[in-house]
Amino acid sequence: MxxxxxxxxxQIKLELTSKTKEDVIIEMVKILDENNRLIDKxxxxxxxxxxxxxxxxxxxxxxxxxHGKSSGVKEPAxxxxxxxxxxxxxxxxxxPAHLFFLIAVPEESSNEHLKIxxxxxxKLMHKELRDSLMKASNEQEVITLLNQ
Amino acid sequence: xxxxxxxxxxxxxxxxxxAAEALEMAAKEMGVDIKVETQGxxxxxxxxxxxxxxxxRVVIIAADTNVSKxxxxxxxxxxxxxxxxxxxxxxxxxxxxxxxxENKNISExxxxxxxxxxxxxxxxxxxxxxGVSYMIPFVAAGxxxxxxxxxxxxxxxxxxxxxxxxxxxxGGGSAFALMVPILAGFIAFSIADRPGLVPGxxxxxxxxSLNAGFxxxxxxxxxxxxxxxxxxxxxxxxxxxxxxxxxxxLPVLSSLVVGLVMVFVIGKPVSxxxxxxxxxxxxxxxxxxxxxxxxxxxxxxxxxxxxVNKAAYAFGVGTLVAGQTSxxxxxxxxxxxxPPLGIALATVIAKNKFTSQEREAGKAVWALGAAFITEGAIxxxxxxxxxxxxxxxxxxxxxxxxxxxxxxxxxxPHGGIFVLLIPNAVTNVGLxxxxxxxxTIVTAxxxxxxxxxxxx
Numbered sequence: 001m002x003x004x005x006x007x008x009x010x011q012i013k014l015e016l017t018s019k020t021k022e023d024v025i026i027e028m029v030k031i032l033d034e035n036n037r038l039i040d041k042x043x044x045x046x047x048x049x050x051x052x053x054x055x056x057x058x059x060x061x062x063x064x065x066x067h068g069k070s071s072g073v074k075e076p077a078x079x080x081x082x083x084x085x086x087x088x089x090x091x092x093x094x095x096p097a098h099l100f101f102l103i104a105v106p107e108e109s110s111n112e113h114l115k116i117x118x119x120x121x122x123k124l125m126h127k128e129l130r131d132s133l134m135k136a137s138n139e140q141e142v143i144t145l146l147n148q
Numbered sequence: 149x150x151x152x153x154x155x156x157x158x159x160x161x162x163x164x165x166x167a168a169e170a171l172e173m174a175a176k177e178m179g180v181d182i183k184v185e186t187q188g189x190x191x192x193x194x195x196x197x198x199x200x201x202x203x204x205r206v207v208i209i210a211a212d213t214n215v216s217k218x219x220x221x222x223x224x225x226x227x228x229x230x231x232x233x234x235x236x237x238x239x240x241x242x243x244x245x246x247x248x249x250e251n252k253n254i255s256e257x258x259x260x261x262x263x264x265x266x267x268x269x270x271x272x273x274x275x276x277x278x279g280v281s282y283m284i285p286f287v288a289a290g291x292x293x294x295x296x297x298x299x300x301x302x303x304x305x306x307x308x309x310x311x312x313x314x315x316x317x318x319g320g321g322s323a324f325a326l327m328v329p330i331l332a333g334f335i336a337f338s339i340a341d342r343p344g345l346v347p348g349x350x351x352x353x354x355x356x357s358l359n360a361g362f363x364x365x366x367x368x369x370x371x372x373x374x375x376x377x378x379x380x381x382x383x384x385x386x387x388x389x390x391x392x393x394x395x396x397x398l399p400v401l402s403s404l405v406v407g408l409v410m411v412f413v414i415g416k417p418v419s420x421x422x423x424x425x426x427x428x429x430x431x432x433x434x435x436x437x438x439x440x441x442x443x444x445x446x447x448x449x450x451x452x453x454x455x456v457n458k459a460a461y462a463f464g465v466g467t468l469v470a471g472q473t474s475x476x477x478x479x480x481x482x483x484x485x486x487p488p489l490g491i492a493l494a495t496v497i498a499k500n501k502f503t504s505q506e507r508e509a510g511k512a513v514w515a516l517g518a519a520f521i522t523e524g525a526i527x528x529x530x531x532x533x534x535x536x537x538x539x540x541x542x543x544x545x546x547x548x549x550x551x552x553x554x555x556x557x558x559x560x561p562h563g564g565i566f567v568l569l570i571p572n573a574v575t576n577v578g579l580x581x582x583x584x585x586x587x588t589i590v591t592a593x594x595x596x597x598x599x600x601x602x603x604x
Contacts, residue, residue, distance in 0.1 A: 051158075057162070092234070092235050105159075105189070118161070119165070122165045124166065125169040
């Protein structure tokens with residue numbers, strides 16, 4: 001699997017600064033925008049927030065996967081963020097979230113990209129990967145782990 | 149043991165796959181064989197085949213979207229929100245292991261039939277059966293409470309404030325009033341899922357208030373289901389307004405369409421039929437009495453609660469003169485008793501022609517028939533109208549004709565076989581009982597001859 005088109009070292013932040021759910025979404029959307037993946041930042045942000053309203057993407061196990069499919073997205077992309085302290089993300093198990101994957105998908109996108117995203121979602125269900133991601137010491141290591 | 153599952157979420161990017169993975173992991177750990185189809189933004193992957201579904205004990209649907217259940221006819225389905233599978237996949241598989249899989253033979257049979265025939269043919273029957281299975285408990289609850297009310301005296305319920313009146317209000321005024329709306333609502337639910345329920349129940353309610361009976365309710369149910377399906381396909385809203393679809397747009401539009409059709413297209417002819425039948429019966433006085441008995445019997449047992457039945461019953465009540473017995477009324481009641489009694493008898497002597505739910509319900513139908521609550525026959529007639537209705541009509545015609553020939557008379561408008569015990573309520577009691585018994589047996593034999601075995 002090749003993640004490189006979706007996730008670059010610049011799209012990884014190992015020490016998120018936000019303390020709340022809303023701030024962490026904004027923080028990560030901003031990184032996405034800085035990496036030139038968005039056409040309309042506000043539109044995409046709204047899509048992510050609307051998605052959260054349906055039910056929180058804090059799926060428990062310390063993971064949150066805010067995501068949005070929006071015409072505000074230029075090309076499919078991923079942001080990985082980590083908060084060692086943890087952020088209350090209204091998760092299903094009421095535990096703080098540590099690993100954040102922000103997923104951006106345009107209205108029309110290639111199946112190949114979607115498949116990569118779906119495979120990452122699947123991988124996250126495995127404890128070994130989550131533990132390794134928590135311990136990763138640099139950005140390249142994260143990419144290597146997800147590429148495995 | 150094998151389980152199949154379908155996962156799906158609105159965006160189809162993350163949850164669909166996480167749920168699938170969680171289920172696969174849990175199943176592996178618990179030694180269960182599972183195959184999970186994902187319906188995400190890429191489309192369906194790892195698609196379940198006809199053979200997968202046939203072999204599976206249970207189907208798990210973990211989805212927040214509308215996953216079509218057409219493929220799973222006859223299967224035991226556990227349906228949960230997608231997050232439930234992520235949160236507690238093990239618990240879900242545990243449930244699938246322990247759930248009581250009813251009518252296993254039938255379900256296997258249905259799925260094998262489906263492979264051979266077109267899905268079109270299986271669809272409407274399944275929808276009808278869904279409606280009927282939800283309706284049966286209402287019929288039992290209402291019918292038995294009404295029967296208890298009669299135990300206080302045939303007209304005891306007319307005394308306000310009494311227990312008998314309350315029982316009649318609960319059983320007749322409420323449980324029975326819900327019967328056709330529930331039938332129609334769940335037929336539509338089976339076709340169009342949740343959005344079908346509103347127009348289905350509204351249409352069923354109209355079928356009741358327009359006196360269109362359960363046949364009108366079946367029409368309302370199918371009309372509602374397919375109307376919602378059609379609206380879902382044709383109305384395309386921008387994403388920002390999509391939330392309005394299930395809450396406002398579908399319920400309002402579908403109820404409007406179904407309601408107008410029921411009132412103007414179904415309601416008018418129904419009342420015309422009722423009036424025409426009543427007039428026709430009125431002109432029949434003086435005809436050969438056995439022939440009149442046959443006609444009354446056919447009418448009573450045809451649409452059971454619909455316009456034809458109501459015309460016959462009203463005609464019977466109209467012949468009552470205080471303090472005297474009426475031969476017509478006796479024929480009417482005999483013909484209203486034999487459909488449920490005949491069906492109850494059939495469920496005992498021909499077990500393989502009924503589902504297990506129907507066989508259980510059959511026990512209550514004895515009591516309903518005995519109390520002249522013809523409605524007890526409705527779930528059976530609704531489930532298989534082309535076989536059951538002719539049977540009940542022939543049986544009732546025999547009962548009506550015999551009652552007339554024996555010159556049995558009845559002085560009260562209701563009460564079932566319990567009035568046989570009241571002095572002077574019935575003349576020629578013995579022969580009247582014979583006509584009911586014969587009609588019952590004929591009905592049961594007709595069902596035996598016409599109705600197919602359930603697993604053939």
